Amino acid sequence: MSTASSIPFSAPLETTPWKLPYRGTVGMACLIVAESAIFLIFVVAYIYYIGKSLSGPTPAQVLEVPIFGTICLLSSSITIHFAEAALRKSNLRVFTTYLAGTVLLGLIFLMSTAQEWYRLIFEKGLTVRTNLFGTTYYSLVGLHASHVIVGLIMLSLVLIFSLAGRVTEEHSQKVETIALYWHFVDAVWVVVFLTVYVFGR
Amino acid sequence: MTTTPAVQAIDETTAQRGRPPLNVVYEWITTVDHKKIGLMYIVYALIFLVVAGFEAILIRIQLAVPNNHFVSPQVFNQLFTMHGTTMVFFMGMPLLFGIGNYLIPIMIGARDMAFPRLNAFSFWISAFAGLLLYFSYLGGSGLYAAGSAPDVGWFAYAPLTAKVFSPGHSTDYWNLSIFLSGVGSIGTALNIVSTILCMRCKGMKMNRLPLLAWLYLVMSGLVFVTISPLTAAQIMLAIDRYLGAHFFDTQAGGSAVLWFHFFWIFGHPEVYVLVLPAFAFVNEIVPVFSRKAIFGYPAMVAASVGIGFISTTVWAHHMFTVGLGPAGNTFFVFSTMVISVPTGIKIFNWLATMWGGRIVFATPMIFCIGFLFQFLVAGLTGIMLGAAPFDWQLGNSYFVVAHFHYVLVGAIVMAVFAAFYYWYPKVTGRMMSETLGKWHFWLFVIGFHLTFDFMHIPGLLGMPRRIYTYEASRGWGTLNLIVGIGALFQAAGVLCLVYNMVRSYYQGEEAGNDPWDAWTLEWATSSPPPSYNFAVEPTVTSARPLWDLKHPEDPDSEYE
Numbered sequence: 001m002s003t004a005s006s007i008p009f010s011a012p013l014e015t016t017p018w019k020l021p022y023r024g025t026v027g028m029a030c031l032i033v034a035e036s037a038i039f040l041i042f043v044v045a046y047i048y049y050i051g052k053s054l055s056g057p058t059p060a061q062v063l064e065v066p067i068f069g070t071i072c073l074l075s076s077s078i079t080i081h082f083a084e085a086a087l088r089k090s091n092l093r094v095f096t097t098y099l100a101g102t103v104l105l106g107l108i109f110l111m112s113t114a115q116e117w118y119r120l121i122f123e124k125g126l127t128v129r130t131n132l133f134g135t136t137y138y139s140l141v142g143l144h145a146s147h148v149i150v151g152l153i154m155l156s157l158v159l160i161f162s163l164a165g166r167v168t169e170e171h172s173q174k175v176e177t178i179a180l181y182w183h184f185v186d187a188v189w190v191v192v193f194l195t196v197y198v199f200g201r
Numbered sequence: 202m203t204t205t206p207a208v209q210a211i212d213e214t215t216a217q218r219g220r221p222p223l224n225v226v227y228e229w230i231t232t233v234d235h236k237k238i239g240l241m242y243i244v245y246a247l248i249f250l251v252v253a254g255f256e257a258i259l260i261r262i263q264l265a266v267p268n269n270h271f272v273s274p275q276v277f278n279q280l281f282t283m284h285g286t287t288m289v290f291f292m293g294m295p296l297l298f299g300i301g302n303y304l305i306p307i308m309i310g311a312r313d314m315a316f317p318r319l320n321a322f323s324f325w326i327s328a329f330a331g332l333l334l335y336f337s338y339l340g341g342s343g344l345y346a347a348g349s350a351p352d353v354g355w356f357a358y359a360p361l362t363a364k365v366f367s368p369g370h371s372t373d374y375w376n377l378s379i380f381l382s383g384v385g386s387i388g389t390a391l392n393i394v395s396t397i398l399c400m401r402c403k404g405m406k407m408n409r410l411p412l413l414a415w416l417y418l419v420m421s422g423l424v425f426v427t428i429s430p431l432t433a434a435q436i437m438l439a440i441d442r443y444l445g446a447h448f449f450d451t452q453a454g455g456s457a458v459l460w461f462h463f464f465w466i467f468g469h470p471e472v473y474v475l476v477l478p479a480f481a482f483v484n485e486i487v488p489v490f491s492r493k494a495i496f497g498y499p500a501m502v503a504a505s506v507g508i509g510f511i512s513t514t515v516w517a518h519h520m521f522t523v524g525l526g527p528a529g530n531t532f533f534v535f536s537t538m539v540i541s542v543p544t545g546i547k548i549f550n551w552l553a554t555m556w557g558g559r560i561v562f563a564t565p566m567i568f569c570i571g572f573l574f575q576f577l578v579a580g581l582t583g584i585m586l587g588a589a590p591f592d593w594q595l596g597n598s599y600f601v602v603a604h605f606h607y608v609l610v611g612a613i614v615m616a617v618f619a620a621f622y623y624w625y626p627k628v629t630g631r632m633m634s635e636t637l638g639k640w641h642f643w644l645f646v647i648g649f650h651l652t653f654d655f656m657h658i659p660g661l662l663g664m665p666r667r668i669y670t671y672e673a674s675r676g677w678g679t680l681n682l683i684v685g686i687g688a689l690f691q692a693a694g695v696l697c698l699v700y701n702m703v704r705s706y707y708q709g710e711e712a713g714n715d716p717w718d719a720w721t722l723e724w725a726t727s728s729p730p731p732s733y734n735f736a737v738e739p740t741v742t743s744a745r746p747l748w749d750l751k752h753p754e755d756p757d758s759e760y761e
Contacts, residue, residue, distance in 0.1 A: 023315040023399040030391040030425060037429035038436075041463060045437065045448060054454045128446045132454050135446035139437065 024177035032184045035147070039188055042143055043195050046136040050200055053131035059201045062124040069112030070193055073148075076105035077186040080155075080179045090169040096162045102182070103159055106152045113145050137196060144185070144192050151185050154178050208736050233317035234732050235306050238324050240628070242299025245328055246292050250695075252335075253287035256280050258692060261685040267673035274669045278352035281667055283334070285355030286375065289471065290382045291331040293613065297478040298327075298389045300620055301417045303628065305393060307723040307730060308411045310402025310739040315395035319388055327385035330378040337374035351375035354667065356468065357438075359449030359460035364442050376438050383432035390424035393417050402722075404741040411721045411744070412495060415502050416481035419509040423474050426513055431467035434460065458523060465516040472608060473512040477505065479616035480547060483569050486623050487551050489719045490566035491558030494745065494757070497550045504543035504550075511540040521589045522596040530589045537587035544580060548573065563717075564638030568619035571646055575611030582607060582657070600660025606653050610691075618645070618698065625702065626716045630728040631709030633701050641697035648690025655683045720745035 050059075083098035117138075120126045128138045158175060161167050167175070229237060260280050263271045272280065302320065306313055314320045334351075341349040351371040353361050362372050397410070397418050410418075437448040438460075447453035449460045488495045495501065517525055517533040525533070551573055560566065582604040586592050595601065618641070625633050659677045671677055715724040724747055726735055743749055743757035 018403045020399045020401060023395045026398050027316060027391050027395040030394050030421075031387075033422075034387045034391070034425040034429045037426050038433040041430045041433035041466075042437075045459065048456070048459060049454075052454045128440065128444050132447050135440070135448055135455075139440055139446065139448075143436070 022173050022177075024173060025180065028177045028180045032180070035184065036188075039143065039191070042136075042140045043191060046140050046195055046200065049132040049136050053133045055131050057124055057126055057130070057133070059133055059137070059196075062120060062126055063197060063201055064116070065197045066112050066116055069109045069116075070189065072105045072112070073109040073186055073189055076102045076109070077183055079105065080182050084172065084176055084179050087167070087169060087172045087175055092162070092165075092167070095167070096159070099155065099159050099162060103152060103155050106148060106155065106182075110145065110148055110152070113141065113148075117141075140192060140196065144188055147185050147188065151178075151182050155182065205736075208731075208733060211732055231321075233313070233321050235302050235314045235317065235320060236628075236730065236732070238320050239299045239301075239303030241328075242295045242302060242324055245331065246296035246299060247699075249287050249291040249331060250296075253284050253292055254692065254695065256284040256287070258688055260284065261681075261688045263670070264668075264681050265685040266682065267671055267675070267678045269670050275349070275352060277669050278354075278667075279350040282351050282354050282375070286334060286351070286379070287331075288609070289355065289475075290379060291327075291334065293475045293609070294382070294386055295327055295331075296617060297420075297475065298323075298386070298393075300482075300617070300624070301393060301413075301478060302389070304624065304723060305396055305414055305417055306400065307726065307734050308721050309397060309400060309405055309414055310722050310735060310741065311396065311400035312734050312738075313400075314392050315399055316392050320392050323385040323388035323392065326388070327382050330381035330385065333374055333381065334378035337371050341371035341374060342369040356464050357460075358464075359438075359455075359457040360451050362438060362442070362460075363450055364445075373439075373442060376435055376442065380432060380435040380439070383428045383435065386424055386428045387432070390421035390428075393421040402735075402739050402741060408499075409741060409744040412484035412498065412501055413481040413721075416477045416484065416505050419505045420474050420477040420481075423470050423477070423509050423512065427467050427470035427474060430463055434463035434467070437463075458520075461520050461523060462517070465519040466513075469516040469519060470512045472605070473508055475613050476608065477508070479572070479613040480505070482616045482620040482623070483551060483572055485719075485721065486565050486569050486619050487554050489623075489717050490561045490563060490569070491555045492561070493554055493558040494748075495550070496553035496556075497546075498744065500546055501550055504546040507543040508540065511536060511543070515540055518587050518589075518592070521592040534587060534589050538584065541580060541584055548577060548580075563622075564633070564635055564642060565619045565623035565717075567639070567642050568615050568622065571642065572612055572615040572619065575607060575615060575649070579604065579607035579611055595660060597666055598660040599664045599666055600657050602666045603653050603656035603660055606656070611649055611653065615645075618642075621698070621702070623717070624723075625705065626712030627723055627728050627730070629706055629709070630712055631705050632712050632716060633705045633709060637697050637701040637704075641694045641701065643694075644690050644697060645694030648687045648692075648694055651687025651690060652684050653687070655680050655687070659684075715747070718751075720748045722746055725750070 079098045079101045083095050083102060086092075086094035086098060126134045126137075128134050155178065158167065158178060229241065232238065259272060260277070263269055263277055263280075302314065305311075337350045341351070349369065349371050351357075351367075351374060353367055353372055353375065357372070357375065360366060362376075397414050401410070437446075440446040441448050441450060447455045449455050449457060451457055484495060484501065514536045515533060517529060518537045521530060521533070551569075582600070586595065586601060586604055622633055622638055625631070659680050662675070662677060662680075664671065664675070664677050712728050714726065714728055716728075717724070722739060722741070723730070725739065739746065741749075743761055745757045749756040749758060
């Protein structure tokens with residue numbers, strides 16, 4: 001079998017070096033656009049149904065603002081930024097520490113959501129079936145929480161590899177791709193927080 | 202030319218004959234090669250084309266004469282639901298993704314997609330989604346009762362999809378298969394964008410990108426903002442059906458109109474997701490068979506990007522009969538009119554490419570000419586329906602059915618046929634028969650016009666879509682019979698194509714690397730291309746690298 005017979009001639013190379021974007025960043029950016037559209041639809045549904053529930057409880061009666069969890073999640077964006085910077089400088093100990101901090105902060109946020117749901121379900125009697133508020137609240141916050149879980153799984157994998165000494169500076173682009181996802185999860189929380197706990201109440 | 206040892210080793214493995222069939226199956230199932238995945242997409246889509254085409258013929262038999270009871274009303278509802286869902290999600294999307302998968306890396310001088318394993322994942326999850334939809338025939342009412350397919354229409358309007366109105370699992374199968382197909386589509390679209398942006402060969406700047414790649418880029422961008430809302434809506438529907446939530450439950454204050462919006466936010470741009478690749482094929486084929494470079498490359502790109510943006514603002518023209526109020530009606534009429542401008546630019550560019558060219562009337566080209574004419578007519582009826590008062594009269598009539606089939610069959614399917622004839626030599630190394638190709642074209646075009654030209658008239662006379670049967674006194678009988686006869690002509694045309702493809706695979710003329718004397722990179726490698734596409738990474742200096750190679754005295758790069 002003959003190989004490619006008429007490959008285009010090697011034309012004189014242009015003076016500017018040939019540089020293309022990193023595929024991980026582009027791929028993640030695409031995923032973020034797609035995920036944003038999913039969240040947008042859930043946020044629209046939430047806003048559309050504000051105050052349309054036929055029965056109680058209403059958001060004002062049962063919702064408490066999860067300030068502590070929010071602070072933890074937003075800080076995790078800062079810690080992962082420092083982790084990236086440390087990895088780029090081959091500062092592996094610092095990288096692992098900041099990464100572990102990020103995972104911990106993410107876990108705390110998840111715990112605070114779990115606690116809130118427990119309180120709403122078992123004390124206030126609000127479930128996804130109760131009314132439109134319950135339907136939209138659990139769907140939107142749950143959609144976000146599921147994204148936090150996915151992000152935590154990815155970060156924990158990196159942490160395990162890092163503790164095993166398998167992550168080096170050459171992986172920094174890959175870690176940055178995951179960090180991009182984590183920043184997105186945080187940014188979405190700002191939107192969800194404003195929708196559910198500020199305007200929705 | 203020297204080749205590297207790795208390339209030689211691959212060539213020797215591929216050249217081995219008489220491998221055990223199980224190994225071949227294993228190789229196809231585990232492959233991450235974009236060409237094999239592309240072919241699997243295409244074969245899978247063609248199987249569903251035959252299945253959904255058969256459903257269409259059953260629908261037409263049922264409607265051919267008044268007061269017919271060829272199938273029961275329940276079966277009829279299942280038939281149009283399955284026909285629509287299959288054709289859009291399991292024929293149209295996979296077919297276009299498959300052709301894109303095969304061509305894009307070769308056209309931009311890359312060796313594979315950016316994420317080969319994601320590519321395989323996306324294909325298999327889409328394939329599984331299609332099987333899930335058809336499994337509903339067995340498992341629709343649970344394993345203990347006789348099964349049934351979903352019967353809620355391809356748009357699945359709320360509240361019909363609520364558990365009370367659609368008990369059993371048939372709607373769940375529809376719901377889950379659309380969700381999974383959405384996941385697969387987003388994965389492939391992500392892959393296409395990353396490939397085009399990050400895997401181009403040296404010198405392939407964005408302004409030298411083949412127009413096919415440009416249009417797939419826009420199409421993939423649209424997939425992110427259109428398939429995702431549908432996926433979100435499917436999640437809501439699943440929560441409604443499984444957890445008893447109230448998103449679309451009108452009894453608890455939920456809104457059916459919200460589902461309309463979510464569905465059509467997907468539904469209308471989806472038309473452009475399907476038609477942009479069709480434009481892409483025409484963009485590649487028309488210049489080659491007119492023996493001229495494409496007219497207005499930058500205008501073409503700008504028009505495509507423009508279509509991408511505007512198409513996300515027109516969805517509610519599917520909902521004029523809901524009652525949007527004057528402001529909503531005005532906005533959506535206006536945006537619908539505006540989108541015809543970039544589309545018109547494209548049609549003029551294709552005509553200008555053909556103008557003064559030495560046109561070769563080979564089979565791919567005549568399909569493209571058919572496309573041009575039929576797409577224009579489809580656009581004109583689109584403008585009619587885009588005017589709200591007209592739509593109030595004809596919304597949900599057979600006029601609408603005729604209009605969108607004119608787009609989907611008259612434009613998209615015609616362009617896909619053109620692509621088959623054009624790239625078949627590259628994929629198999631053999632030419633398709635021109636005689637059979639012409640038979641296919643004429644049978645299909647005559648059948649198409651019998652079916653869809655005559656389908657407009659019962660719509661104007663008031664025949665609603667999705668109707669099971671009708672009284673003889675309505676006067677729709679003869680027209681529907683003609684429509685049905687046209688469907689048979691089209692089926693005969695498609696059989697010609699299938700026979701032609703199978704026959705040419707064994708007996709077709711040897712094609713060589715570049716049978717059409719074309720200009721893009723895929724024709725630079727052998728037919729079929731080796732698994733690594735190019736032994737040496739190509740370098741390009743213009744939008745038509747093979748022209749430069751064949752005409753060193755007058756290369757395109759001098760005019761850039």
